[in-house]
Amino acid sequence: xxVLTQPPSASGTPGQRVTISCSGSDxxxxxxxxxxxxxLPGTAPKLLIYRSTQRPSGVPDRFSGSKSGTSASLAxxxxxxxxxxxxxxxxxxxxxxxxxxxxxxxxxxxx
Amino acid sequence: xxQLVQSGAEVKKPGATVKISCKVSGYTFTDYFIHWVQQAxxxxxxxxxxxxxGDGETLYAGKFQGRVTISADTSIDTAYMExxxxxxxDPAVYYCARSEGRxxxxxxxxxxxxxxxxx
Numbered sequence: 185x186x187v188l189t190q191p192p193s194a195s196g197t198p199g200q201r202v203t204i205s206c207s208g209s210d211x212x213x214x215x216x217x218x219x220x221x222x223x224l225p226g227t228a229p230k231l232l233i234y235r236s237t238q239r240p241s242g243v244p245d246r247f248s249g250s251k252s253g254t255s256a257s258l259a260x261x262x263x264x265x266x267x268x269x270x271x272x273x274x275x276x277x278x279x280x281x282x283x284x285x286x287x288x289x290x291x292x293x294x295x
Numbered sequence: 296x297x298q299l300v301q302s303g304a305e306v307k308k309p310g311a312t313v314k315i316s317c318k319v320s321g322y323t324f325t326d327y328f329i330h331w332v333q334q335a336x337x338x339x340x341x342x343x344x345x346x347x348x349g350d351g352e353t354l355y356a357g358k359f360q361g362r363v364t365i366s367a368d369t370s371i372d373t374a375y376m377e378x379x380x381x382x383x384x385d386p387a388v389y390y391c392a393r394s395e396g397r398x399x400x401x402x403x404x405x406x407x408x409x410x411x412x413x414x
Contacts (some may be wrong), residue, residue, distance in 0.1 A: 219400040230359050234400035235400070274340075286342060
């Protein structure tokens with residue numbers, strides 16, 4: 185069982201907006217930023233969002249992140265078929281759970 | 296171009312030790328931390344530990360403490376992750392990744408190394 189909680193699956197049709205949630209606790213999301221990664225099978229994970237809301241260069245602005253208290257969200261607007269992947273949230277954890285914790289991952293399906 | 300290139304797939308017997316390398320290029324090795332992440336078959340990503348190549352300091356997840364050793368060789372810009380006493384739950388893809396600070400995001404990842412444990 186992962187320290188950060190994500191829904192196991194999400195789906196949407198092309199062009200839609202989908203959000204993926206990530207729930208934690210005071211020791212991780214409550215006191216540290218969240219990072220989001222996109223992982224396509226057989227490839228290296230890719231950083232999508234860092235410090236909760238920042239996009240690395242090259243990541244489309246269709247991807248956005250937010251955090252409030254012990255919860256965070258990744259939003260993908262204008263969904264495209266190539267967005268079908270696994271998405272993971274991660275954060276530093278100040279408790280014995282850490283120090284780095286991942287969510288269990290969300291499988292995004294583009295219908 | 297920043298790259299982290301990992302060593303190739305490994306097949307080991309139960310009880311053996313595996314050592315995976317992660318050679319970096321395109322940046323100053325000692326300016327970034329190197330982390331190791333495990334993905335077991337059908338499972339999600341799990342953080343294993345990190346090394347600060349600048350001073351060799353390491354930090355491990357509790358689950359891997361004692362059986363995993365992470366190190367760095369600054370003479371050849373390479374980080375290593377060794378798992379000893381391999382057992383049935385160790386088959387996985389292992390990734391290295393870098394972060395600018397100890398708590399920073401993993402902005403560049405290696406391609407992954409598949410480890411199979413089979414008698």
